[in-house]
Amino acid sequence: MVGPVGLLQVVRGHGVPRVDCKGSSMGEIMGTVFNIQRYSIDDGPGIRSTVFLKGCPLNCKWCSNPESQNRNPEISHRDSLCSKCGICVQVCEAAAITVDEAGVHIDRDRCNVCGKCIDACDREVLELMGRSMTVEEVFSQLQRDTDYYESSGGGVTICGGEALYQPEFTFALLKRCREVGIHTCLDTAGYGTSSALQRILQYTSLVFYDIKHLDARIHRELTGKQNGLIMRNLELIIRSGVPVVIRVPYIPGHNDSKENIEALAKTVSGMSKEAKVNLLPYHRFGMGKYAMLDRRYELAKLLPPSKEDLSKAKEIIESFGLACEVAV
């Protein structure tokens, strides 16, 4: 774990000029944030606060955070809390909302996100996903837990959506954190411009990097985009010297073939033997959130992978000299 002292050394080691952006216009940069999670202990070392940005250029079928995909704010509904009183229906001028036995439905084409239904519902069923916030606003939330970060070797993690999809915001926020000695993790799928990534890396202590598939064509089928940029960016990160953990969502029937795992391990080990690989077993817990956004979950029938399959994949990766862990 990197303590506060170690952190400063990392900063100096990289010879990064310490520019103060406080008071400058950088603090005013806006981002779309859908959640700031405190005491986050699964997104990097120690006690962290994780900033979830909204909007992602990829469109993975198995995404467990569908509320993070759309760059624009959306209304979600927590149907388990709904009393079916229908007040929201009455206040909606766009006639976008309906309520029936099954719960709330919002016609996303009609809804203009005016928020009237949210104010009208007294049971907190309806929630606005995504808020525009300035870097300073987010930072003032994050710095409330600075002493916890210090005592636990934790810090701040920025993830998405896709952090590189809002590069100016990500850059300014990570810079702001690092200037006061807060450890920063960038959690990204790598689909952003290399120049933006390069700037951001100056203020990044650790990268979590998703790789979904090695085959460009299949990658496009699964995520909507090819993987060339992603692989080039990985190389860039490795060359920068910022420590990186590769995260591979392990999705049965989609990217779990022996060939793919081998290709992945081979490519990564060709770039660096230091990189760690984490396998993230597929789970369906995101399913509930699709319903909250009136979206269909395509993989509803897909079951999580078996322990045996996961440990086989782990063995393959380790056989290339890489450290590998299966997340729980």
Add this chain to the structure above:
Amino acid sequence: MTITDSMLSKANAKEIKSVVVMTERLKKLKREWEDADPVVYVDDTLLFTKSWKETDGLPVDLRWAKAFAKRLEECPILLRDDELIVGSLTKFTRGNNVLVAMKPREVLEMAKTGRFDRKLSDISATYIDPEDLKLLIEDAEYWVQHMPTVNYVNEALKEELGEGHFDLMFDRGMVFEGRAVRVDPDRGLFQGWGAFGGGIAQPTMPVIHNGLNHVINLAKAEIDKMVDQGACLPGASAAALRKYYLLKATIVSCEAIIAYAHRYADLARDLALKERNPVRKQELEKIAEVCDWVPGNRPRNYWEAVQSLRFLHLACWKESSERPEVGIGRIDQILYPFYEEDLAQGRLTRQEAGELLGAFWLKIRETENLVTIKREHRAAPGTLLPDVTLCGIDENGRDLTNELSWLVLEVMRQIKLSEPAVYIRWHEGMDEDFMLHALECNRDFGGGNPAFLNDKLGTDRYLARGVKPEDATNWLASGCLGYHLECGEHMAGMFSINQAKIFELTLYNGFDPRTKKQLGLQTGDVTQFTSLEQFYEAFFQQEDYFAEILRKHYFIWWSSENMNSPMSGLRAAMLYEDCIPAGLTSREGGARYPVCRASWIGDRGITDVADDLAAIEHLVFRSNKFTMAELLDAMAANWEGHDDIRQMCLNAPKYGNDDDFVDEIFNRVSLTTQMILTGRPDPFTGEKPMLFKGAAAGHVTQGASVGALPNGRKAGTPLNDAGTSAMPGMDVEGPTALINSATKAPHAWETVGITHNMKFPKAMLTSTAKLENLAALVKIFFARGGWHIQFNIHDSDELLKAKENPEQYKNVLVRVGGYSAYFVDLPPELQDEIIARTLHEVY
């Protein structure tokens, strides 16, 4: 006190973790206890009554001691198969002791209405033998006839403060949950708390280490000195005679405990003679040898030290009769010299030490009193409060954590009994491995055990009151989430003041909607108020008014109690050496620091009041959602037909989310209240009273008398459960935010107890890295000035409840790497999957 190196070698730590506490022997004994039904045990009360009749006319101290002696000398004793540590309170596997003289009407009512077979808690008796029932009824009838007909404390209060005063306490203590004075419940022979008066006493290190013979010798020498030196100076004869009888009573009591141990020695010898199994025979011979020697003398080895602690705990328990708050104290310090010596001499293995400690744990858990209906309503049912304290820094700044601290945690983890509760005196330099061990045990144990106390804050508060460093550092957890000096501090009186009720009265201009009486001051019609400032002013005025009543109330009660039941706290005289030359019990100021017996004021409901004010400011003054009059109407209807208003109130900003708007209200209410309540000196010591924001069950009983509140709470439901707890389910920003809210101002300084309860899903504690994060959280909690923190670990039960009642569990998170969602948002089949995963501790 033994000073040790706190760092345990890895090898020893490993050995301790591999100790099998639950040997076949202990598994069997535990099973027997679990399978046994509670049975009412009557021999003890019959012996008490018999003795009382025999001693008519003697001074009350001596009568009490003689009755105590008879109960120990003539009660049936038993030694179970395979037991190593002996001393049973009753003759049943799971007997419930009762001393009828202390509450004859309640017992009579229970006996006659067949209420013994109800089961409200695991310490309620379920069965009584028909013959015993007859004897019990006879005993109760005798005492109903012979107990004083008037409650002198009540009479004194009525005379001083008027009839209406009782409304403030009546029915579960509306404003004051008076510890002593209650109109209806039955206090029997002494009509007050009598023998138990606000008393916390427990076996102490000097008494265990020196033996009771040492105490007897001191008392005898003091008597000789008194007679030789002519202590009966003019005007002092009453005090001298009191002292004389107190010392005699101390001698009689100590001798009785030694005699009781000798009965066990004889029994063990008899059983050994008949025993065929050579291994058991040897054990029985060993038990005989141990009981011959302790608690009269200084233990010669670890086994004797554990047995001595058992006998003294049992004796304190018997003597206290009705108040079960008999702690165990700093067990790792008390036993350590013997443990260390035995290990060094090769006389003891860690495995044997663990089993003996486990055997002791089981004996503690089997010690039960019959809980009568009334007591159960006002106290925490099922709570026995035999607190254990571990670790701590001494006056030289050395860490006293030792191998036994590790072993005690291991015993607690494996034996899985709800009690004793274990408290760790946490300090900044605490060994990280030990801390991880403690948190691991907490996780595996589940419910809040061990809890952590701020070592430095505890000691500093004593130093500030002029206690010498060697004593100020020697404190331990006691009773219901308080703490005291080992050398005999005595909490004097304790009253709770119900802030939520006072706030409710403020809302109705001092009028109580429940009793339909004007109980408070007329501080103004709140529907005419135009700013929050006016609410503050009115509330603090009411508080000030009640604080003054409370103080008078306390003065009169305490004085009357001391005058009328002088034998109270006898055990405190035998446990604290300073009481002997002083000729006073610790309760009366006989212990080393009389100044440390100031009253405790239980201060409940502060976070509820903060949320109330926040809701008013937010909804009435800032966003004009409704008027104060409309809010009062909705509350008067207990929200019926006003669901909308209630929901808005529930959704208003709540304490516990690191939201400065509410937290500033909380700070102002809490700190001003602190000033008001501690601003008047304690009438007996001239010192500031201490505040006590405990948890246990007071929030349930006190909530019962409070109507609907602006925070959205319904009438009669529990208040927030501890000093700095948020409204259930309303802290949605996570543990760091809750701690930040609780520690923005020095809420802990003037208190002896302020608990911070936190809930964690087991999944947040499944790896060393996660436990390290929790350790870091504890560190920051204390660095920010927190006093007491404990973690409840939720398991699948909690999630099942969340599935049923989503509105109350909106904040339960499910975390899987890179993903998080609220549990209640998952479709039912996935909720089940999470529940199943939780059972295997991996979600």
